[in-house]
Amino acid sequence: MENLSTTEENYIKTIYHLQQTDTTVSTNDVAAKLNTKAASVTDMLKRLNTKQVLNYEKYKGFSLSNQGEKVALDIVRKHRLWEYFLVEKLAFGWDEVHAIAEELEHITSKVLIERLDNFLGNPKFDPHGDPIPDSNGKMQTQPQINLVDMPIGETASVSAVGSQSTELLELLTHKNIAIGTQITIKKKFSFDHSMEIETPANSSFTISRELALALFVTIKTPSLL
Amino acid sequence: MENLSTTEENYIKTIYHLQQTDTTVSTNDVAAKLNTKAASVTDMLKRLNTKQVLNYEKYKGFSLSNQGEKVALDIVRKHRLWEYFLVEKLAFGWDEVHAIAEELEHITSKVLIERLDNFLGNPKFDPHGDPIPDSNGKMQTQPQINLVDMPIGETASVSAVGSQSTELLELLTHKNIAIGTQITIKKKFSFDHSMEIETPANSSFTISRELALALFVTIKTPSLL
DNA sequence: TAAATATTTTAGGCAAATCTAAATTATTTA
DNA sequence: TAAATAATTTAGATTTGCCTAAAATATTTA
Ligand SMILES: [Mn+2]
Ligand SMILES: [Mn+2]
Ligand SMILES: [Mn+2]
Ligand SMILES: [Mn+2]
Numbered sequence: 001m002e003n004l005s006t007t008e009e010n011y012i013k014t015i016y017h018l019q020q021t022d023t024t025v026s027t028n029d030v031a032a033k034l035n036t037k038a039a040s041v042t043d044m045l046k047r048l049n050t051k052q053v054l055n056y057e058k059y060k061g062f063s064l065s066n067q068g069e070k071v072a073l074d075i076v077r078k079h080r081l082w083e084y085f086l087v088e089k090l091a092f093g094w095d096e097v098h099a100i101a102e103e104l105e106h107i108t109s110k111v112l113i114e115r116l117d118n119f120l121g122n123p124k125f126d127p128h129g130d131p132i133p134d135s136n137g138k139m140q141t142q143p144q145i146n147l148v149d150m151p152i153g154e155t156a157s158v159s160a161v162g163s164q165s166t167e168l169l170e171l172l173t174h175k176n177i178a179i180g181t182q183i184t185i186k187k188k189f190s191f192d193h194s195m196e197i198e199t200p201a202n203s204s205f206t207i208s209r210e211l212a213l214a215l216f217v218t219i220k221t222p223s224l225l
Numbered sequence: 226m227e228n229l230s231t232t233e234e235n236y237i238k239t240i241y242h243l244q245q246t247d248t249t250v251s252t253n254d255v256a257a258k259l260n261t262k263a264a265s266v267t268d269m270l271k272r273l274n275t276k277q278v279l280n281y282e283k284y285k286g287f288s289l290s291n292q293g294e295k296v297a298l299d300i301v302r303k304h305r306l307w308e309y310f311l312v313e314k315l316a317f318g319w320d321e322v323h324a325i326a327e328e329l330e331h332i333t334s335k336v337l338i339e340r341l342d343n344f345l346g347n348p349k350f351d352p353h354g355d356p357i358p359d360s361n362g363k364m365q366t367q368p369q370i371n372l373v374d375m376p377i378g379e380t381a382s383v384s385a386v387g388s389q390s391t392e393l394l395e396l397l398t399h400k401n402i403a404i405g406t407q408i409t410i411k412k413k414f415s416f417d418h419s420m421e422i423e424t425p426a427n428s429s430f431t432i433s434r435e436l437a438l439a440l441f442v443t444i445k446t447p448s449l450l
Numbered sequence: 451t452a453a454a455t456a457t458t459t460t461a462g463g464c465a466a467a468t469c470t471a472a473a474t475t476a477t478t479t480a
Numbered sequence: 481t482a483a484a485t486a487a488t489t490t491a492g493a494t495t496t497g498c499c500t501a502a503a504a505t506a507t508t509t510a
Contacts, residue, residue, distance in 0.1 A: 047496090284474085
C-alpha cells in the first residue's frame, strides 16, 4: 500500500501542516511552502489522489485522507525525534536542526525509529516544544497560549517557540529563557505592547511585543523537556 | 563542485568497492552489483565522466578520478559511522544495519557526520571490522589474513567478517565468537578442511572451512572494537 | 450580474534515471 | 585469422518531478 517518494512525502507533510493552521488549503499555499509552482502542485495532487492519500476534486479543493494523515503523522514523528536526537545527543542548537531533520525524516526503516525513540527515552516534545506523535499518531496536547495573551500576575512556563530562527535563539539565550523557563507577567505597556516579566534566573526585565509573540506558555508545569 | 544525487553516489561507491577487490571493473560488474542493466550503467558512466569523478573512454574502460575516490571515501565513512551508531547505540545486530546505513549514508550535512563521529568516540572500525575513513579519507590498515591461512599453533584475534548475513551471525553467536575474540589454531583436517580451534570462552572445538573462510584475523591485538 | 481579477488546470516540454532491442566493438575460439 | 561470442554502447521509450504559457474555472467587485 505504501510506496511514497521523498517528494510525495514532503507534499503530504506540507499539506498536513497547512491544514493545522488554515481551514482551507489552496494549491497556491502548497506551492508557496514548497517553493514550487502551482502547476507542479496540481500534477502532484492528481498523483496523491490516485495513491489514496488525498481527496481531490479539480477546482473544488483537496484534503488529506485518513491514510494520508497517518502518513503525515509518521513523517512528523520521525522529523521531531531526529531533531530531539540532534539537540540532546549531538549538541546542536535548535536553530540548526530543521534542515537536517528534513532529510532524516525520509529514512524508511520502521524499527529504526522505534529504537531511536527508545534510545532517546520516548520524549514527548521536540526541541521547539512541538509534540512528538507516538507510533499510532497520538500526541500530547498542551493547552498553550501566546505570551501576549497571559494576564498580569500569572505565572507559566515556556512550552514552545513560534520561530526556529537563529536570531530568536540568540535573543532567548541572552535573556536566559529556554523551553521550561517559568515566566511571571509583571506589567504590560500599551504604548509599544512591550511587557515586563520575571524569571527565576533574572529579576524583572522587559521584552518586546515581537518576542512575546514568539513565545508560547502552559500554566501547568511541563511534563518533559 | 559537488552536487551528486543519491543514485550517482551509489554508483561511485559501488565502483570504489569493486576497484578494491578486482583489478579491472566492467560495466557488467557494476550492473550486477546495482541490480540494473548495462545500458543504464553506460548512461551513468558518461554522466560521472562529465562530472569529473570518473575517467572514462568508451569501449576502453573506466576508473574513479582522485576526486571520485574522495567522494567514495566520504560515503564509506558515513555508511560505517552510521552502522557503528546503529549497533552500539540502538542495539541492532550487525546483520541488520547494512540496509539502513545504505540510506543514512546519503544525508548531506557535513557537520552532522563530524558530530556523530565525536559522539561515538571516533571509532576506527565498523561493526563488521571494516575501517572507518577519517574526514580526510585516511583509514587504519590492519594486516589481516584469512583464518584458513593461519598456521597451526598461532593465536590471533578476529578483526573482520567476510559476510554480513544473519546466518553467519547466528553461527558466530552460538560459538561465542565475535570481533575481538582470540583464536588459536589447534589442528587442520585435510579431508574436509575443517579446523579445530580454541577461544578464551570455549575449549577446543571444530569449525567448518566455510566458517573459517568468513573470518579474518590480525596477529596484533585490535586497537578498537 | 457582468466584467475584472485571481486561482487552478491543461498542454507541451525538459532532465534524471531507468528500460528493451538493436548496433557496435572487443575478445575468444576454431 | 575469420567466425562466433561476449561486452558495451546507442536508439528510442517510459516515469517522476518540474517548468512556462495558455486555457478554464472561481471569486470579487463595480
Ligand atoms: Mn523532508
Ligand atoms: Mn521542530
Ligand atoms: Mn546508498
Ligand atoms: Mn560495514
